[in-house]
Amino acid sequence: MSLVVETTSLNLVLMSGKLRLHILKDISMRMQAGEVVSVVGPSGSGKTSLLMVLAGLERADSGTVAVAGRDITSLGEDELAVFRRRHLGILFQSFHLIPSMTALGNVALALEIAEPGRTFGDIEAEAEAALVEVGLGDRLGHLPSALSGGEQQRVGLARAMVTSPPLILADEPTGNLDQDTGARVIEMLFGIARQKGTAILLITHDQDIAVRADRRLTMNHGVLTEEREQATA
C-alpha cells in the first residue's frame, strides 16, 4: 500500500484578538491508500483545523504535510487550488452544493475544474456515472433545493469522488442526516475506499461510525492520539 498522507510535527497557532490559541500540537500521522481513518474528539479540539491543514486551506505554522507524495506546505494559493483538483475530494457536513446548479451540474463542475481540456459531453457522461453510482441516476436534473438532505450529501459524495482523488476528507458528513440516511452515506464512503483504494479521513462525533474505521484517532486540545488498531469493517 502506498502512503497518501504524511505529516510531521504539525503546529497551528491562531490569534483570537490578543489571545494566542495553539490549535494543533506536534501532529504527526500517516495514511495509506484505501485506509479509512476516523478522528473523534470534543468540539473545538482541532479536528476541523487538521482537516483544513491537510486540504491546504489553512497553513501550518510549523511542520510538513505531504499528500500523495507531494509536500504542500510551501505551495502558494493557486498552486494549492490546482493541487486540490486531482488529489483531494472534500465532503462537508452542510453539503455546500451550488444552489443554482443541478445535481449533474454540481458534479460536472468538479471535473470541469479538474480537467479543463475535456469536452462538456465527456464530463457530463462521467458526472452522470458518478451520480448513478451513488444511486441518484433519476435525480440528475434536480436542483439542490429539490433534493433531500441525504440526496444532497450523496451528490456531495459523487462530486468528491468523481475526479478519483487519492484522498477524501469528510467533515462530519452525517452530521445533518438522520441515522439511516447517514448510515447509507457512510456505507458508500467505505465502499469507495475499498473499491478504489481512496484514503478517507473521516471526522465524526458518532462513535458507531468511528469504530468502523481502519484506525481511530482522538483529538484533544490539539493533540492527536491513536486509540487502537481496528479490524477491517
Place this chain on the structure above:
Amino acid sequence: MRQFLSWLRVAVADLRGDLSRFGVLVGTLALGTATIAAVGSVGAVLQTTIVRDAAMLLGGDIEMHRPDRRATPAELDYLRTFGPLAETVDTNARARAEADSVFLDMLGVDGNYPLFGTVESPQLAEGEKPIDLLDFRDGAYGAIVDPVILDRLSISFGDRFHVGPVDYQVRGLLTSLPDGAGRGFHLGLTAVVSLDAVAASPQLRAPMPGLLTQHRYKIDLIEGTYEEAAPVLSAHFAGDPEWKVRTPYDAAGTLARFYDRFLGFLLIVGLSALLVGGVGISNAVSAYIAERQRSIAVFRSLGATGTRILVHVFTQVSIMSLIGIGIGLVIGAVSTLMALPVIGPILGVELPATVDALSLLVAAGFGALAAFAFSYLPLVGARKLRPAILFRTVGTNVEPLPTRDYLTPGVVAPLVIAGLGIFALAVWTTDNLALVGWYAAGVAAAFVILRGAAALLRLALGHLPVAASTTIRGAIRSICRPGSPAPVVILSLGLGLAMLLVIVALNNNLHSQLLGEIQQDAPSFVTADLFEDEVPDVRDFLETTGRLAEFRASPMVRAAVTKVNGVPSDQIDAGDEDVAYMLAGEIPVTWAADVPEESEVVDGQWWPADYAGDPLVSLRVTARDALGLKVGETIELTLFGEKIEARIANFRDYQFRTGLNFLVTLSPGVLDRFPERWLATIKTTPGDEKTVERALVQEFPELTFVPVAAILDEAADVLNQLGTAVNIVGALAVINGVLVLAGTMAAGRMQREADAIVNKVLGSTRRAIVTTFAVEYALLGAFAALLATGIGVAGAWAITNRLLPHIGFTIDPVLVPAVLIGAVALTIATGAATTWRALSSKPAQYLRATE
C-alpha cells in the same frame, strides 16, 4: 480558449435563479446611462443641427459688419467681388400707432435678402424675396411684422404705424427668418422693413448691451470657403477697426457655446447620477458575493484558482451590467426622441427626431467603466475568498480583506485605469477640463469625507457611555456592529443629497440672482443719450404720474474701447457677452469720484475722490476674467476722434444689470472736455409699467425707452424651461440615490431579519423593534443629511464662484431644513419598507428555515 469558454458557460449557468438581487445594480446603471445617453444625444443633435445650418444661421457664407455706418460705395464694390451680397441693418426703435407703442427689433433688408433660405410669411410665396412687400407706396413703407405687434399696437393687417416721422404699413406677417436663431438674442418684436425705410428714420441709438445697430453685409462666396475669404477680408479692412468679419462658425459659436455649457452641466449631473449609482453597484456586487460566498468557496475547494473565481463572478456582474446599460440606452434613446420635439421650439431651432449613435456609445462607455470601477473591489474580495469558511459559521457579510491586499498593483492599476477612463471620457465629451477636474476633485473629496465621517461616527458612538434607554442602546449597537450598513447608508444618502443640494442651490441662485432679484430690482426702463435739461423734464413728468418708484440718472459719453493693452479690439476674442459688447463699438461710459453704489471693488484700489492725475479706469470684473487683464494694464478709448489711454485702477463686481453701473467708469476730469449726455433708469410702481411706458412715449416721442423688465420676463421664460431640464436630470440623480439607499437596506435585510427574530425570541415586542430601527435610521439619516448639507453648499458655492463669478451666492433658508427633514423621513421610510418583512416574519418559520 475552450477552457475560457467553459468558465463562461459555468458562470452563466450559475447565474440561474433569483435575478432580483441584481435589481439595484441594473436599475442604477440603467438610470445613469439613460441620463447620459439622453443628454449627450440631445446635445449632439443640437450641435449637428447648428453647425450644419451655420451658413443658414449667418444668412451667408461670410459676413462683414460694422456698427456705426453703412458701407461706402467703394467698400460695397470691393465686397461684391467676393460674390452676391445682401445688406441688412439690425437696430431698435419704438413704433407707435395712436396711443399704443411697441419696442421693435427692426431688420432693414435689401433686395437680395435672404441669400439663403426663405422668409416665412403667409404673404410671401416659397422662396420669394420680401423686398417687394417693403417698398414705398402711398406715403408708407411696407413692413412684415411679428403678429404680436398688431396686438400691441391695436391695429390690423394692412393698417399703419410709425417710427418717428416714417410711416409703415403692415403688408406681411412674419412666421420666421431663415437666419433667426443666428441673430442671437434681440430686444423687442421683429419687424422686417427695407433699408431705405431705415435710412429715412432718425438716428437710432444703442443705450445698453443688446441694442447695437449693426450694418451687415452677407456674401454668397463665388469661390473658396469662408476660411479662405476671412483673412483676405480682415487684411483689406485692417486699417478700420469697426469692420468685423463674422463666419458661420462665429454665428453657430454663440449658440454652440451656450448649449455647450448648458449640456456640459447636464452631463455632469448625469454623471453624478451614475456615480451615486456606482455606490449602489458596489453594494449590490458586495451583497451578491456575500450571498454567494459559500458557493465561491466550494469552487475554491474544488480547485478553482483566484483568476477563475474572478472571471466567474466578473462574467456574471458583466452580464447584469450589460443588461442595465442596454436598458439605459433604450430609455435614453426613447427620451431623446421624445425630448427633441419639445426642446426645439423652446430654443428656436428645428431639431430632427434622431438619436446620435456616438452619444449612446459614450453613455455605454460611461456605464461600463462605472460598473467596472465600482464592482472591481468586491470582485477582488471574491477572488481572495478562503474556502475555509465552508467549515465555519459565517455572517451575511464578506469578511473584508486586509488593506494591504488591496494595495497591490494588480488591484490598484485597473481601478486607476477605469477612473482615468471616466475622467478622459468626461473631458472629451464636455471639452472642459477645468469643469471635469474640479468636479472630480469635489466628488473624490465628498467620498473621502463621507467615508471618514462614517468611520468617525461609529468610533464616537462606540466610545459613548452606555445609554440608559434600551432603544437607543440597540440603535447605537446596530450602527457600530461589524457589517453594519451605516457607512454605505451615509455614503449613498450623503452623496445623493449633496448632489441634490448642489443642483437645487445652483438653480435657485441662477434663478433668483439673474431673474428674481433683478426682476424686483431692475429698472422698468432705461433711456440713454438724454441732454442734461431733459433729465429733470423726464423726472418731473414721471413724478406727476404718481407711478414712479425710483429715478436715477448718470452722466455719460459715448466712446469705443479700441485697444486693450495695445491690441486692437477687433483682434480680441471676447468670450463673454459683456466684454463682447464692450469691444464691439461705441458704448456709454461714465466717470465717478467715488465707488458707484451697489458695486464693490474686488481687485485694485479705487482712486482718491480728488484724484486729478493720468486717466484711470475701473472695469467690470468680467473683463478681467474673460481677457485675463490685470490692474496697471491699459485700454484705449476713442471718442470724438480722439484717443485716450487709461490705466486700469481696479475691477468692480456688481450684480447683473442692477442699479446704474457702467462697464467702463473713468476717473474724474478725463471726460470733462467732451459734451456729456445722460443715462437714466426708471422704476415704476409694480404693475404700472405699461401705463407709464405709454405716457412716456407720448410725452417724449424723440426718446427711446427700453423696457428692461419686460425683456427680462421673456428671458425668465427660457431660463425656467431650461431649469426644468436641469431639475429633471437632477431628480434622476436623486432617484438613483434613493435606489442605492433602498438597495443598501435590502442588502442588510437578512441580517436585520435575523436580528429581529432573535429579539422576538428573546421577548421584544414589534413596537420595540420598530422603534429601535427607526432611531437607528433617523440617526443615520440626520448624520448623512448634515454632511450632505455641508458638502452640497460648499460644492454649489465653489461652482458658482468658479463658473459664474458675477452671480452672488445665497442659500435658501427653507432649503437646508427641508433637506434635513426630508432625508431623515426618507431614510426611515426606506428602512421601514425594506425591513417590513423582518418585522412581520414569524420566529418559528425563520428558525425552521435556517436549521
